[in-house]
Amino acid sequence: xxxxxxxxxxxxxxxxxxxxxxxxxxxxxxxxxxxxxxxxxxxxxxxxxxxxxxxxxxxxxxxxxxxxxxxxxxxxxxxxxxxxxxxxxxxxxxxxxxxxxxxxxxxxx
Amino acid sequence: xxxxxxxxxxxxxxxxxxxxxxxxxxxxxxxxxxxxxxxxxxxxxxxxxxxxxxxxxxxxxxxxxxxxxxxxxxxxxxxxxxxxxxxxxxxxxxxxxxxxxxxxxxxxx
DNA sequence: GGAGAATATTCCTGTCAAGGAATTTGATGC
DNA sequence: GCATCAAATTCCTTGACAGGAATATTCTCC
Numbered sequence: 001x002x003x004x005x006x007x008x009x010x011x012x013x014x015x016x017x018x019x020x021x022x023x024x025x026x027x028x029x030x031x032x033x034x035x036x037x038x039x040x041x042x043x044x045x046x047x048x049x050x051x052x053x054x055x056x057x058x059x060x061x062x063x064x065x066x067x068x069x070x071x072x073x074x075x076x077x078x079x080x081x082x083x084x085x086x087x088x089x090x091x092x093x094x095x096x097x098x099x100x101x102x103x104x105x106x107x108x109x
Numbered sequence: 110x111x112x113x114x115x116x117x118x119x120x121x122x123x124x125x126x127x128x129x130x131x132x133x134x135x136x137x138x139x140x141x142x143x144x145x146x147x148x149x150x151x152x153x154x155x156x157x158x159x160x161x162x163x164x165x166x167x168x169x170x171x172x173x174x175x176x177x178x179x180x181x182x183x184x185x186x187x188x189x190x191x192x193x194x195x196x197x198x199x200x201x202x203x204x205x206x207x208x209x210x211x212x213x214x215x216x217x218x
Numbered sequence: 219g220g221a222g223a224a225t226a227t228t229c230c231t232g233t234c235a236a237g238g239a240a241t242t243t244g245a246t247g248c
Numbered sequence: 249g250c251a252t253c254a255a256a257t258t259c260c261t262t263g264a265c266a267g268g269a270a271t272a273t274t275c276t277c278c
């Protein structure tokens with residue numbers, strides 16, 4: 001099974017919700033089940049996918065497992081986003097320039 | 110059909126490639142077909158999805174359409190990423206602190 | 219208005235992934 | 249060792265979606 005890339009993993013809303021929850025604090029599976037109101041096997045399955053993508057890590061504690069967020073892979077996403085940040089900044093600049101131009105023109109006649 | 114969110118739209122590698130290409134300059138469909146080496150109908154379909162997600166915009170020019178990147182929706186993604194940036198910065202800080210601690214301990218004996 | 223170009227749409231098929239139900243594995247305490 | 253709790257795995261069904269092939273639309277030019 002080809003391990004899925006970060007984009008694919010994040011496409012699922014339940015998984016994003018899990019990550020959001022783990023940002024606050026570590027949680028064990030049963031806690032996630034309560035918070036997400038979804039069946040335990042599904043939570044486990046999503047955690048497995050997240051684990052394969054290195055986005056979470058499990059600390060074993062007897063029969064329980066405490067899951068921790070390991071956000072490093074998200075830096076890749078951040079990196080991908082970089083050039084686009086520039087792109088939308090440029091668009092904002094262009095918009096501003098355009099507005100300035102209109103204001104100038106208005107002042108002129 | 111419920112229009113897909115940014116995460117879902119970006120999960121497809123071909124669509125990301127289209128966005129990457131449009132970052133350089135506007136392109137018409139036939140140019141994208143050449144660059145992507147994929148069939149024209151598929152390109153059109155992906156462009157449609159990207160358009161619904163407001164990630165691209167078409168300028169009509171006779172029978173051609175020039176597609177432009179409109180990166181604004183990506184700001185949402187950037188926003189989602191925000192708290193995680195903090196999270197991984199914290200983790201780096203913790204790591205550094207830990208290394209400092211080890212160095213200190215080493216110096217002490 | 220007909221031909222031909224550029225692009226969009228439709229139909230079809232295969233694949234993959236999510237969720238439900240049931241079961242299994244693993245660890246603990248008695 | 250057995251009952252029990254926590255979590256993982258398996259099996260199944262269903263829906264979504266990407267890609268291919270064929271066709272339809274829309275515009276331009278003569």
